[in-house]
Amino acid sequence: MSYKVKSLIYLICFVVSVVIYGQMESSMNEPASEEMQLVQTQSEDFNQDTDKPF
DSSP, X not given: OOHHHHHHHHHHXXXXXXXXXXXXXXXXXXXXXXXXXXXXXXXXXXXXXXXXXX
């Protein structure tokens, strides 16, 4: 194989690996919908408790 073909193959593999890595990073950083609902529920309950006078 010529150097141009090898370079093209290496470039394609690199681009594919960057895309896969980016997808894995973004999926790991997104919180699950259940976690988001739990946090929102707890924060709403907390705000309601602090607004009440003693």
